[in-house]
Amino acid sequence: xxxxxxxxxxxxxxxxxxxxxxxxxxxxxxxxxxxxxxxxxxxxxxxxxxxxxxxxxxxxxxxxxxxxxxxxxxxxxxxxxxxxxxxxxxxxxxxxxxxxxxxxxxxxxxxxxxxxxxxxxxxxxxxxxxxxxxxxxxxxxxxxxxxxxxxxxxxxxxxxxxxxxxxxxxxxxxxxxxxxxxxxxxxxxxxxxxxxxxxxxxxxxxxxxxxxxxxxxxxxxxxxxxxxxxxxxxxxxxxxxxxxxxxxxxxxxxxxxxxxxxxxxxxxxxxxxxxxxxxxxxxxxxxxxxxxxxxxxxxxxxxxxxxxxxxxxxxxxxxxxxxxxxxxxxxxxxxxxxxxxxxxxxxxxxxxxxxxxxxx
Numbered sequence: 001x002x003x004x005x006x007x008x009x010x011x012x013x014x015x016x017x018x019x020x021x022x023x024x025x026x027x028x029x030x031x032x033x034x035x036x037x038x039x040x041x042x043x044x045x046x047x048x049x050x051x052x053x054x055x056x057x058x059x060x061x062x063x064x065x066x067x068x069x070x071x072x073x074x075x076x077x078x079x080x081x082x083x084x085x086x087x088x089x090x091x092x093x094x095x096x097x098x099x100x101x102x103x104x105x106x107x108x109x110x111x112x113x114x115x116x117x118x119x120x121x122x123x124x125x126x127x128x129x130x131x132x133x134x135x136x137x138x139x140x141x142x143x144x145x146x147x148x149x150x151x152x153x154x155x156x157x158x159x160x161x162x163x164x165x166x167x168x169x170x171x172x173x174x175x176x177x178x179x180x181x182x183x184x185x186x187x188x189x190x191x192x193x194x195x196x197x198x199x200x201x202x203x204x205x206x207x208x209x210x211x212x213x214x215x216x217x218x219x220x221x222x223x224x225x226x227x228x229x230x231x232x233x234x235x236x237x238x239x240x241x242x243x244x245x246x247x248x249x250x251x252x253x254x255x256x257x258x259x260x261x262x263x264x265x266x267x268x269x270x271x272x273x274x275x276x277x278x279x280x281x282x283x284x285x286x287x288x289x290x291x292x293x294x295x296x297x298x299x300x301x302x303x304x305x306x307x308x309x310x311x312x313x314x315x316x317x318x319x320x321x322x323x324x325x326x327x328x329x330x331x332x333x334x335x336x337x338x339x340x341x342x343x344x345x346x347x348x349x350x351x352x353x354x355x356x357x358x359x360x
Contacts, residue, residue, distance in 0.1 A: 036061055040313070040320060041093075041357040042334060044350030045083050047327050048099065053083035054350030055095070058334070060318070065347045070095070070111050076104070085355050087125050089133060089148045096122040098138060105151055115151035119144050126167045126174065128191040134174060136164035143176065145194055157194055159187060166209040168218070170238055173197070175218055177207040181229050186210060186220055203246035204232030209257070213288045214264035217244060221269065225254035233258075233267075233293070247293045253280060257310040261339070262317040264288075268298070272306040281306060283321060299341050308332075311356030318344075322353030 036059045046053035054068040071077050082099035092114055095104045103122055105115040121138035127148070128134055134157075135144040141162045145155035161180035168175050174189040185199040186207050200218065206229045207222040216238050223231030231249035236242070249255060255269045266287055273281035282297030299321070301307055309322025317339035324332045332353040336345040 035059060035066070035359070037359055038315070039359045040311070041086060041359065042309075042320075042322065042349050042353050043083050043086055043355040043357065044332065045352035045354040046081065047351055049081060050351075051078055051081050052351050053077070053080050053097070055083070055086070056334075056349040056353075058347065063345075065349075068350060070106055070113075073111070074113055076113070080104070083354075084122065085124050086357050087127070087133075088357070088359060089125075089127050092148075094125050094133070094148070096125060096135070098122060103135065103146075117146060117151050117153065119146075119153065123165055124167060126169060128169065128174060132191075134167060134176075134189075134191075136167060136176070138163060138165075140164060141178070143189070155194055157189060157196065159196070165207075168210050168212055170212055170216075170218070175200070175210050175212075177210050177220065177222075179206055179208040179224070181206045181224050181227050183207060184222075186218075198241075200236050200241050201243065202232070202234040202236070203243065203248065204234075205229045211258060211260050212238075212264070213260060213267075215288065217288070219258065219260075219267065219288075221255060221258040223249065223255070225252070231255050235288070245291070249293065250280075255284075257308075259310055259312055261312050262314050268310060268312065268319070270307050270310050271297070272301070272308070274306055276304045278303045283307060283310060283319070299337060309334075309353045309355055311358065314358055314360055320356050322349075322356070324352045324354075327352050 040058045042056040044054040055070045057066040080097045080100050084096045084098035086095045091108050093106045093108050101120050103117040123136040125133050125135045131147050131149045133146050133148050141159045143157040143164050144153055147154050161178035161183040163179035165177040165179040176187045184205050185201050187196050188198040190197045202220045202222055204222045206224040207220050209221040211219050218236040220234045223229050230251050231253050233247040235244040255271050258269045268285050271280050282301040283299040284294045285298035286294045307321050308324045311320045319337040321335045331348055331350050334349050337343050
């Protein structure tokens with residue numbers, strides 16, 4: 001399980017959705033040709049310390065699901081624990097293996113390993129220029145700078161707070177969250193000088209996720225409910241640093257996985273109930289101009305079910321949701337919805353689907 005959420009108790013397994021939605025079996029095609037450029041990749045974390053990570057793919061045009069594309073075919077299961085995230089840079093995929101302290105570089109066509117980069121507890125990677133990317137690190141106050149052609153660490157940016165986390169690119173700067181319960185700001189980093197050039201105040205503590213909307217404003221989701229830090233959502237003017245709007249969640253809420261739709265005029269996030277109830281449990285949606293948080297789920301999770309991954313296709317707005325099914329040995333399930341919230345498909349994947357990557 002994602003080490004960031006290690007304090008969450010998983011009690012029950014998920015229930016299946018409506019029987020009218022067909023569950024297409026995995027193709028388990030390891031000798032596949034190059035996948036379509038519109039493929040959706042499903043990062044399956046695996047169970048914490050279980051070394052059962054996997055990478056699945058779905059081709060919407062062909063309506064085809066492909067089983068573990070990388071770890072099992074390359075005999076890497078026993079050396080990879082907690083597959084956190086992935087990003088395509090150039091002709092390679094960079095796979096961040098959090099609890100194994102490394103990034104594995106894979107050829108995007110053959111899915112053969114190209115290189116391995118040693119980085120403590122890597123979380124997310126963001127390309128920031130020619131042959132350069134930033135990598136955040138759990139439990140650390142550092143952002144690692146890597147050369148994406150030589151696969152080496154070329155520098156380190158030190159921050160005052162620990163748990164460097166989500167990043168987004170804005171002009172020549174990176175907006176960076178540090179998921180630290182003492183922190184009430186996000187950092188602005190100049191990507192040409194690799195230095196912190198300022199901070200932006202947020203509502204609440206422990207900023208964890210950030211993105212840019214279609215009006216150029218920064219959104220920051222903060223909070224750590226298990227540690228007593230109430231969740232908040234802040235919209236910030238990128239030019240002045242002024243807080244345009246702030247929202248405070250109920251004390252019991254623990255929202256995660258903030259994303260925007262394909263037009264970047266709406267926000268989506270997950271609220272989960274890990275104790276078998278159906279209230280405050282599902283996918284929530286709000287306009288970037290709403291004055292209050294949504295009170296009802298846009299897509300409800302069923303009792304004894306919770307969602308763990310959320311992604312929206314940046315081209316057509318299709319919504320992808322990952323249900324970990326309690327991180328059970330049988331694997332998780334991905335549900336696909338149209339932008340109106342109507343389910344159109346579901347399929348089985350590996351253990352702990354935690355993130356989606358859209359190869360567009």
